[in-house]
Amino acid sequence: MSKITQTQITELLCQRLACFTDVEAEISPETNLITHLAIDSVKLLNLIMEIEDQFDISVPLNALVDVLTVQDLANLIYKIKLSS
Amino acid sequence: MNLLEKLDAAAAARKAQLPEGLAAFGIPIDESYSATEARIGERRVLMLGTNNYLGLSFSAECREAAHKAIDQEGTGTTGSRMANGNYYGHRALERELAEFYHCRECIVFTTGYQANLGTISGLAGAGDVVLIDGDAHASIYDGCILSGADVIRFRHNDVIDLEKRLRRLGDRSRDTLIIIEGIYSMLGDQAPLAEIVKLKNVYQSTLLLDEAHSLGVLGETGQGLVEKSRMINEVDFITGTFSKSLCGIGGFCVSNHPQLNQLRYVSHPYIFTASPSPATIASTRAALQLLRDGSSLREQLWKNAYQLYSCLKETGYCLGPEPGPIVAVLLDSPKRALTLWNGLMAHDIYVNLVLPPAAPEGKSLVRCSINAAHTTEQISRVCETFSKLYPTVTQ
Ligand SMILES: Cc1ncc(COP(=O)(O)O)c(C=O)c1O
Secondary structure (H helix, E strand, O other): OOOOOHHHHHHHHHHHHHHHOOOOOOOOOOOEOOOOOOOOHHHHHHHHHHHHHHHOOOOOHHHHHHOOEHHHHHHHHHHHHHHO | OOHHHHHHHHHHHHHHHOHHHHHHOOOOOOEEOOOOEEEEOOEEEEEOOOOOOOOOOOOHHHHHHHHHHHHHHOOOOOOOOOOOOOOHHHHHHHHHHHHHOOOOEEEEEOOHHHHHHHHHHHHOOOOOEEEEEOOOOHHHHHHHHHHOOEEEEEOOOOHHHHHHHHHHHHHHHHHEEEEEEOEOOOOOOEOOHHHHHHHHHHOOOEEEEEOOOOOOOOOOOOOOHHHHOOOOOOOOEEEEEOOOOOOOOOEEEEEOOHHHHHHHHHOHHHHOOOOOOHHHHHHHHHHHHHHHOOHHHHHHHHHHHHHHHHHHHHHOOOEOOOOOOEEEEEEOOHHHHHHHHHHHHHOOEEOEEEOOOOOHHHOEEEEEEOOOOOOHHHHHHHHHHHHHHHHHHHO
């Protein structure tokens, strides 16, 4: 798990996000979580908890203010994972 | 999208969610008759959706104290506690609350919302961590944002999940503020305080307990979960509000840490707002005395709570995890919740309607809250109505 790459994180996120959204859409790194997938704040917070457990990290909610796309979220997770 | 267009889009989304449900929110209360009855339009309704747990909103002692304060001190303080708004009553109430909790320090804030904002943002800052229960109240979330600390959620009332997150923090757990509530406002369940205290001691964190809904409700003298669990010496900071069982408006933080006093000089939600009005403080002081002496009120409240919880359970409704003054009926769609809410209103019973995302786990809630002034007959009437309406939410 420690050698996980940014691409792997992005792929994993795309898979998980498909379960969290009711919107039928192709999910790519550029997909906007709110405008494209209609992920509301509560869904996003629950997704974050799952991600935290999956990668054994803590993602502070305040770090999410800069997250718009799947790629932004993947970058954040990668950064936290690297420094943990 | 410009600023106003964004608001239009939000309004459209809200309307689209449940167009016929808009009337349920912010319903105009035209007259309030007592702690249990009000007029809404042409209807005289039974109020089963207030936070008036001890039923003190019309108590003679509180009204008299408020009248006297208006006559003697005027209608408002027109200033901050740090300037011209620091009256005798504010200081007396702080002493009385400190004594009630056997704590050294107390700060009174203008609302319960500000008590959380002011305490959390005064205690934690950039580089610190705040660990909050997933079902925490919005005032706790907002306090966290104001603090600038790293905010991490743990799964609601899940001690194993909390420990996992404390462990991940490593040494940072010592700079961590854990925040929980005595009774959670939506589902009405209580925090596993003793187990959380054990963890906070092992990880050397600081614990803040919000007793907003448990003050007056739990414990022999009504201190809240802290008294029921006999943990007063273990919890670092307790916040609470005057707007529920004390039937006023305002909030407080008590602590045995002398450093609490320092918050008066750094906490914006304390400094940059006017202090509570003399009448509010006077009625709150009178209510606090009634609350402390109110074991028979608590007895009646719990009797009512058990009556409603057990009868709704028997009828087949899906309820929050444990009986208490908040009895939440969980429904799997906003539409069903609204059907039940409308049905109750048609029978002159007012309850709270809570739709996603405000309700936990994507559920919709018909949230009832009981008080000590409800009679057995009133609760029986509510039970019969719920039972009559059951088929409408299951088909
Ligand atoms: C858990 C909790 N904390 C704080 C508050 C805020 O209290 P107030 O209404 O006094 O601002 C509330 C009230 O809704 C609450 O439910």
